[in-house]
Amino acid sequence: MSATAELVEYVVKSRLSDIPSDVRHEAKRALVNIVGCALGGAREPAVDIAIASLGRFAGPPTARVLGRAERYDPLFAALLNGVSSHVHDFDDTTPSNYIHASSPVASALFAYASENKVSGPDFLHAFILGFEVISRIGAATYPAHYAAGWHSTGSIGVFGAGVAIGRLLGLQTEAMTHAVSLSATQSAGLREMFGSMGKAFHPGRSAQSGYMAALLAQNGFTGGKFPLESPRGFAAVQAGTYDLARITDRLGETFELRFNAYKPFPCGIVVHPTIDAAIQLREAHGFVADDVEKVELRVAHLVKDLCNKKVISTGLEGKFSIYHAAALGLGRGQANIPDFTDEAANDPAMRRLRDLTEAVGDDSVSDDAVVITVWLKDGRKVGMKLDQSLGNLERPLSDAQLEAKFRAQSGVIAPAQADAAIAACWGIEEMADLSTLIDHCVPKG
Amino acid sequence: MSATAELVEYVVKSRLSDIPSDVRHEAKRALVNIVGCALGGAREPAVDIAIASLGRFAGPPTARVLGRAERYDPLFAALLNGVSSHVHDFDDTTPSNYIHASSPVASALFAYASENKVSGPDFLHAFILGFEVISRIGAATYPAHYAAGWHSTGSIGVFGAGVAIGRLLGLQTEAMTHAVSLSATQSAGLREMFGSMGKAFHPGRSAQSGYMAALLAQNGFTGGKFPLESPRGFAAVQAGTYDLARITDRLGETFELRFNAYKPFPCGIVVHPTIDAAIQLREAHGFVADDVEKVELRVAHLVKDLCNKKVISTGLEGKFSIYHAAALGLGRGQANIPDFTDEAANDPAMRRLRDLTEAVGDDSVSDDAVVITVWLKDGRKVGMKLDQSLGNLERPLSDAQLEAKFRAQSGVIAPAQADAAIAACWGIEEMADLSTLIDHCVPKG
Known part of the structure; x- marks a missing residue:
């Protein structure tokens, strides 16, 4: 059986009752987190611009958008949910491959479920399946796919939206295979967009594309039969090396939601250790922004590669600047949504701290760690090594912390x-x- | 200046009067061809299914669809035009990189121009620019991009739609750059779809995606600034090797439309030499299907790789079967639209001829050639080498032949x-x- 066939078989035949209760609980945590993020991003310029640009082409307003009063057709609503839930880079991440899997899946599902009656269990089940499919395709193609420059939240997210909507549409084997195939052939999203609105466009567009793939497949639109594994299929084309066995290994027995992380800071997860360590240093040694003379960050090469933006002018760029991360932790002692606005990016104190920070790629430092050294004007030299930041798998946000983040x-x-x-x-x-x-997630009146 | 910046500058500043008259005439030939193809494909199942699946989500019906009476929003109309104009694989091709550039560009432009007043010269100009952008990005990334498994008609077509619509929207430098960037990040389309409806979906989706990119950019939605050339941009991510100089070399002086080819047969261009040679052999030696005992085709490795489908059951598969190509030429003496239906694919005489045909990849045979040898039951062995099939650049269809093809x-x-x-x-x-x-391209009454 091909990887596609095995994955499709699982998605079509899975029963919610076969999914362990801890996984179901983790899925609910993911929903609390992603809905909160969608509400938090719903009034961002990226969403407003998408509506201003495309809203007049939307179809009959049968679907709702999380955090907005407007109604649109469900395909456009899926796109908007995806942009809003990812625009602050505050949504969940699987640290093993940096995919934000909830956004593309939930964005499509919420749009679908606002037009069609869907029970809670069916919704939860489709969400878990979509998340699992993304995470497994992600695992099979990581790190080559991501390292090549794909933003896998978009380029792999589309598969999750496709199978999740396909599941709710009741697609059987043949149609579900075409849904996977038509998702594969819409796989897109370049890391070149990081620091621009294009990044948040990715889960939105992939939610919409996967949704479209499922609708087309339901009516008999055909794609190739081996979209994941053929010589001209997704893995071979979009990842230099891959291990298809990871797509199907212990499928239905292990669940990737168990390895999902929720962010305490609204920015790229790889700068979290720097923020966390910088805040800890500031608190431990009682200095302020002006006291800092020089900063050195030793981080994994991947982290430096992803976040090496020293000169920035927008908040979105700040979310992927290891320098801005250090500046916020050291200079403000916090990193919340207002710390990643254009204003914060252009704050002279932040600019000064970014300028005096040096980041060094270091093979001995893991992706989720940092070694930070700070030279203070009074002659002190302080520093620490931090291995896992708050929110990472070893220090997860509690249910109560997720609720507070939502609020x-x-x-x-x-x-x-x-x-x-x-x-x-x-x-x-x-x-x-x-x-x-x-109903609870839409502004009243 | 970056390749993106130079390309954008050209697109923004170009004047139709600077474009030589032979290029303008070639653009008109391309339009005659692509409009005819859109009409020819407008009632195909792929179009009907797209409408059945997605039509109810379309927005206000302000745009028209070539060859159909229905009206939809222009983004959906662009998608439908793309599917119809490519579904027979009868649209134009640039033999140097196998891109069907007219479909994504014209599909978007016709949708736009059916909602907005556009003059003929402005339309022609935007079409030429879109075609040029696709062809140059294609040249810069060929053969690596295509060989990797990308269907460049989709994955590069999106750029042409983006800049062509951007031009009609009057985008200036910054917005046009974002239009290119937001096109890049929607670049998609796998060759795994060949032989399925997914192939025709590619120019449709890329027409729609490029159109969206231009609309978003017009309103200030941002992408990365170096979408073509950055380390995580299109060329680096989607082509193993590339030469960015080919994007900008002699821009505005040479025109890729001069190297565009129009097909006499509705199928993959690389099987055209086989069809042409088989028809010529049949006519020269007066045999019929039943007389054939064995066939050998020597073709370029690329051709065999692309079209090695011997066992087929659908007309769409037949369009990419070198065996079906030989069977049609030898057994029917023709290869028209009815010869690529499911019925034709399942014709026992065609199946017999496919089964007794052997294709051999041969380094000494160029991509646009074939060496065919036929053993007849009466003991005769006949054969020929054909270097450029009818419709290729050295034997182009005349204006009159293009008109006949349209009709x-x-x-x-x-x-x-x-x-x-x-x-x-x-x-x-x-x-x-x-x-x-x-108006002339929409059914009356």
């Missing part, structure tokens, strides 16, 4: 709605119709 | 409309509003 981002809805939305996520397995949750 | 595909409109549409293409430089041409 902090939910200004577009009333506080009572936020409470109800959080409760609805935890209670999704008892929900008859997902519109109950969606 | 043969235009059954969805009245013969008088076909005549008027052809005349409108030739007279496009004198047309005040492109809707004149579009």
Whole structure:
């Protein structure tokens, strides 16, 4: 059996009752997190511009958009959900391959479920399947695919949206295979977009593309039969080296949601250790921005490669600047959404700290670590090594911390709605119709 | 200046009057050809299924679709034009890189011009620019990009649609750069789709994606600044080797439309020599299907790699089967649209001829040649070498042959409309509003 065939078989035949309760709980944590992020990003310029540019071409307004009052067709709603939930780079990440899997899957599913009646269990199940498919294709093609320059949240996210919507549409083997194939042939998204709105466009477009793939496949639109494994298929074309066995190995027995991480800081996950360590140093030694004379960061080469933007002028660039990360931790002692605005990027104190920071790629430092050394004007030299930042797998955010993160981002809805939305996520397995949750996530009046 | 910057500068500043008249005439030939192909494919299942699947999500019906009575929003119309104009694989090809550049560009432009007033000269100019951009990016990344498994009609076509629509929107340097960038990050389309409807989906989706990129960029949606040349940009990510100088070398002086070819047969261009030679052999030696005992084809390795489907069951597969190509030429003496239906693929006489044909990859045979040897049951052994098939650059279809090809595909409109549409293409430089041409290409009543 081909990898595609085995994966399709699993997606078509899986039952929610076969999925362990800890995985189902992790899926709910992922939903609390991603819905909060969608609310937090719903009024960002990237979303407003997408609406200004494309809203007049949207179809009948049968679907809702998380965090917005407007209604659009579900394909456009899927795109908007994807942009809003990723624009702050605050959504979840699987540290083993840096994919933000929830955004493309949930963005499509929420759009679908706002037009069609979907039960909570069916929604949760489709979400878990979509997440699993993305994570496994990601594992099979990491690091080659990502290292080549693909933003896998888009280029692999499309598969998750395709199978999740396909599952809700009830696609059987042949149609589900074509849904995977038509997802594969829309796989796109370049890391060159990092630091621009294009990055958040990726999960949005992949949510929309996967959704389209499933709709087309449902009606008999055909793709190739071996989209993952053929010589001209996804893996061979988009990853220099890959291991297809990782797509199907222990499928249905192990679950990638167990290895999902939730961010405490709204920026690239690889700069989290730097922020965390910088905040700790500042607190331990009681200095402020002006006291700093020089900073050295030793980080993995991958981290430097991803986040080597020293001269920045926008908040979006700041999310991928190891220098801005250090500046925020050392100079402000925090890194929240307001610390990644254009204003924060152009704050002279932040600029000075970025300028005096040197980042060094170091083979001995792992991707989730940092060695930071700070020279202070008073002659002190302080430093530390940090191995796993807050939010990473060894120091995960608690359910309560996820709820607090949700509330902090939910200004577009009333506080009572936020409470109800959080409760609805935890209670999704008892929900008859997902519109109950969606109602809470849309501004009233 | 970066390749992106130079290309953008050219697209923004180009004037139609600077484009030589032979290039403008070639653009009109390309339009006659692509409009005919769109009409010929407008009632194909791939188009019907796309409408059945996605039509209800289309926005306000302000745009028209070539060859169909329905109206949709222009983004969906662009997708449909792309599918219809490529589904028979009868559209134009640049033999130097196998891109079908007209489909993604014209598909987007016709959709745009059916919603917005566009003069004939502006339309022609935008078409020439889109074609040029695709061809130059194609030249810069060929053969690595195509050989890797990308269907460049989709993966590079998106750039042409983006800049052509961007030009009509009047985008200036910064916005046009983002249009190129947001096109790049939607670059997609795998050769694994060959032989399925997914292949025709590519120019459709790329027309739509490029159109979207231009609309987003117009309103300030940002992408990376160096989408073509950065280490994580299109060329580095999607081509193992490339030569960016070919994007800008003698830009505005040489024109790729001069090297565009129009197909006499509705199938992959690389099997054209086989069809042409097989028809010639049959005519020269007076045999029929049943007389053939054995066939050997010696073709370039690329040709065999692309078209090595011996066992086929659908017409779409037949378009990429060197065996079906030989069978049609030898057994039917023709290769027209009805010869690439599912029925033709399953014709026992064709199956017998495919089964007794052997294809051999041969380094000494060029991509546009074939050496065919046929053993007949009566003991005769006949053969020939053919170097350039009809329709290739050395034996181009004449204007009259292009008109005949148009008429043969235009059954969805009245013969008088076909005549008027052809005349409108030739007279496009004198047309005040492109809707004149579009009116002729839509079924009446």
